Amino acid sequence: MGDKTRVQVSKLKPGRYILIDDEPCRIANITVSSPGKHGSAKARIEAVGIFDGKVRSIVKPTSAEVDVPIIDKKTGQIIAITPDTVQLMDMETYDLFDVPIATGVNEEIKDKLKEGINVEYWETLGRIKIMKLKGESS
Structure with missing residues (x-):
């Protein structure tokens, strides 16, 4: 829990993840x-926050290093x-x-949740979010 690493800004790409204000975010642009x-x-x-959906932006030199969360997908x-x-x-x-x-639940699947279903959830920085359905168990 609380795992993060440092990456140079020039190595970041859209679709990857970054910590902005200690909030894990997905890079949009x-x-x-x-x-x-x-x-x-x-x-x-x-970037857009994984847990709160807020749009955040930062400006950094390309040679600077930023924190990147380590996300466990389970x-x-x-x-x-x-x-x-x-x-x-x-x-x-x-x-x-x-x-x-x-x-902790992705908006798109809130109505589809029911007992016995397998889901993919992400765990990062001590927080958990259910991201998608994996299929029904028998």
Whole structure:
């Protein structure tokens, strides 16, 4: 938990992930300005938060290093659904944990969740989000 690494800004690409204000975000767009007479090239990074969906942007020199979250993509099974949480069981370790529906479930699949279904969830920086359905269990 809380794993992150450092990557040079010039190595980042759209679709990858970055930490902006300690929030894991998916990079939507990178714009690089050319270096000036006495300056270095700057990159403007626009990204969308994984957990909150907010658009964030930062401007950094391309030679600077930024934090990149390490995201674990795992499979879990929905054990129970309450109005506020989804109880998941990890399919490898069989650990049980609760995921808040408000912030921990992808908007596109909220209505499709039901007990017994396998889902893919992402775990990063001590937070969990259910991202997609894996199919129904028999």
